[in-house]
Amino acid sequence: MSLHTLSVLVHNKPGVLTRCSGLFARRGFNIDSLAVGPTEDPTRSRITIRVDCSQQSVEQVIKQLYKLIDVLKVHELGSAAVQLELTMIKVDSSPERRPEIISLAEVFDARVVDVGPAAITFSCVGEPDRLQALEELLSPYGIRELVRTGRIALDRDGELGKRPRMKVVA
Amino acid sequence: MDKRNMTGAEAIIRCLEAEGVTDVFGLPGGAILPLYDAWAEHEHTIRHYLTRHEQGAGHMAQGYARATGRVGVAIATSGPGATNLVTPIADAYLDSTPIVCITGQVPTHLIGTDAFQEADIQGITMPIVKHSWLVSEVEDLPRVFREAFHIARTGRPGPVLIDIPKDVQLRRFDFAYPKQIDIPGYKPSKHGHPRQIISAAEAILAAQRPVFYVGGGTVCANVDPADLIRVADAVRMPVVTTLMAKGVFPDSHELCIGLPGMHGSKAANWALNQADLLIACGSRFDDRVTGKLDAFAPGARVIHMDVDPAEIDKNRHAEIPIVGSLEFVVPKLAEALESRRNGGPPPAAEWLDKVRAWKAEHPFRYRNSEPLKPEYVIERLRDLTADREVIWTTGVGQHQMWAAQYLQIDQPRHWLTSGGLGTMGYGVPAAIGAKVGRPDATVINIDGDGCFQMTMQELATARMYGIGAIHVVINNGWLGMVRQWQELFHAERFSETDLTMDLPDYVKLAESFGIPGFRCATVDEVDDAIRSALAVGGPAVIEARVDREEKVYPMVPAGAPSAEMIDVEWADDDNAWVEEGV
DSSP states (O other): OEEEEEEEEEEOOTTHHHHHHHHHHHTTOEEEEEEEEEOSSTTEEEEEEEEEEOHHHHHHHHHHHHHSTTEEEEEEEOTTSEEEEEEEEEEEOOGGGHHHHHHHHHTTTOEEEEEOSSEEEEEEEEOHHHHHHHHHHHGGGOEEEEEEOOOEEEOOSSGGGOOOOOOOOO | OOOEEEEHHHHHHHHHHHTTOOEEEEOOOGGGHHHHHHHHHSOOSOEEEEOSSHHHHHHHHHHHHHHHSSOEEEEEOSTHHHHTTHHHHHHHHHTTOOEEEEEEEOOGGGTTTTOTTOOOHHHHHGGGOSEEEEOOSGGGHHHHHHHHHHHHHSSSOOEEEEEEEHHHHHOEEEEOOOSOOOOTTOOOOOSOOHHHHHHHHHHHHHOSSEEEEEOTHHHHTTOOHHHHHHHHHHHTOOEEEOGGGBTTBOTTSTTEEEOOSTTSOHHHHHHHHHOSEEEEESOOOOHHHHBSGGGSSTTOEEEEEESOGGGTTTSSOOSEEEESOHHHHHHHHHHHHHHHOOSSOOTTHHHHHHHHHHHHHSOEEEEOOSSOOHHHHHHHHHHHTTTSOEEEEEOSSHHHHHHHHHOOOOSTTSEEOOOSSOOTTOHHHHHHHHHHHOTTSEEEEEEEHHHHHHHGGGHHHHHHHTOOOEEEEEEOSBOHHHHHHHHHHSTTOOTTOBOOTTSSOHHHHHHHTTOOEEEEOSHHHHHHHHHHHHHHSSOEEEEEEOOTTOOOOSBOOTTSBTTOOBOOOOOTTOTTEEEEOO
16 A cells, blocks of 8 residues: 555536545445545546555556546646645734744744734644654644645656656557 | 428337337326327327336336336336336346436426426436436427437436426427437446457466356347357356346356356356456446455456446456446457367366356255245246246345346346346336337246235236236245245244235236136146147236245355355255256
8 A cells, every 4th residue: 555646637617526526335335535626627527536545556546536527637646746735723822922932833834813802823844754753843832723725736847747658548 | 302391299109219219117197298289180100108116117127127128118207107107217227227207397487496397317317317308499309319228228228217398398399309419518438448358368368267248238238049059168267147148148058057146046156256367347346246245256357247347346457457338348359269269178177167066056946846936837827838938027025136147138128127126016016018019029027025926906907918027926925035034034033024825816906907816826737828828819917826934045144255155955866856946
């Protein structure tokens, strides 16, 4: 078992996300994270799915996704792909601790998006490992709420983006 | 094309006409009323068969589709009407049967409000359809129907669902049926890769112990049986046909070893397990064929031909995959084999002799003694109809397996059975659908008593339209296959499987529908009952009261290696054994 990132280009129609995510559930594949949004073409959406499964299973997932009529293109992103995620973290903070917490968060390029009497909310965009590190660093102060988007990813241009084409029988 | 202003409801009828549909099966209700109103109001060329249950409509559409090779159509209303179609849709999905299901839906402004008879049928059926549509704009109807029929019948066929809210059926628009079709996300492969086909041919010619493992995909693809015979004959290799493939390679052909799997022949299972090369053709390494997958055909390389790439490597790794429509791939493989064969004796001659010897030594057999044996009834049905074209349907269970073992079928689309889903109740409506599609053929449904009771209300449909399929109830008063498992694997605790022999009285039941019923309970009575039913020339019912304890053998216990079949002790000197079957 290992984590695979799939980029799935689909028709932007009602029910498409349900069809895709339902397929994962039905075939017994575990979704680690899922993000969906519009693309450069308003008639298309891109779903980025992280799935925890064997290499053989990921090939089966890709074939099953292709069987969905509204799925246009599926590819597995390699380690060279640009992978980013957004998180928002609300941390307990008395006014006197604010400077300390903010300066810690700045190390991670986190932005302060809200300050209240007893809490600060940060946003941070980054590679998932980095967000994890930020979360661990802030957790001793008391994390009240946390939300992550799930990662989105794109292949790089140029040499780095070239990867062995997945062997799909056709 | 000229555009004509009409309602959505009339447009549905025009769409069906444009697709060449001549027969549909359905049952009206509130949300589909506008369509049925248009049905009565406008002139058209489509016959509608009013069923007694929407499940019946769905299975009739399936039987029609499988018997004719055309797309079957079932119509139901919203809510319970639509959910009653779920079983046929799931059945059609697993057996790759092309059907279009049309359901009414509550008006668009009520969707999501838990309105009367509202059910999210698109959501409910999402995992079991090839594709589905909820049509919210009447202008989309022609395109959706065009796509629906195209998707249902092409590639790996399957069920599609069109859900149409009532207000969409009532709205008017300018109708034109699209000539062109463009579905960017749907491009099924047609021609297999030529290099792969050559690799396959070379592997087959080099194999010492090849087995041609033919599945139901060959029927779906309308593969010419002659092309399958060419492939097998090129190297004289044994052929096994799965439950879904029965008839596509003639049972009577000298190379046919018949049914593999849980209740298949020893010869077929041993051949698969000792093979050094499996040529899987439209088959999917289903667990009922392979038994314990890890132990299946351990020494074999695999050539896997299928139109669905997702079948390749799903259960068993294929060394030589060929993705393409089998109607194109099989003849090309035959050509490749014939052009490369070097004239000498086929390398696998000894192997064929060995497999045939197994077949001769271990036929399907039963002890023909009192009480009446179900196998005997099926053999008499086979023999007394040998002079005519018969399309057989079955329910699911013991009778289905005996029918698979003892009927001899030599043409595709003459054996209609629920293989993947194992749907009890399939037999009666499937037979009615088949007879509607093939009125010239004799249609016989070999059913069990448990199965028959699930869909027997469709006898009313049969009677109303004079749809003359013959329904044979193999009555042992049990949910027989479940009972068999209880006897063999659950210490004879016959938990909730006794249906009793006399409930209902099948002859009186048939007569209450105005259908002649015939009963046989002894060997002497069987021929009379069959001849009488065949002479009716309309729908008829035969009740065969059979041995309550007869079991289906041989048997691979679920999850066991398929080479290890359990069987009863056969005494060689016992003259009562009948060694027949195919």
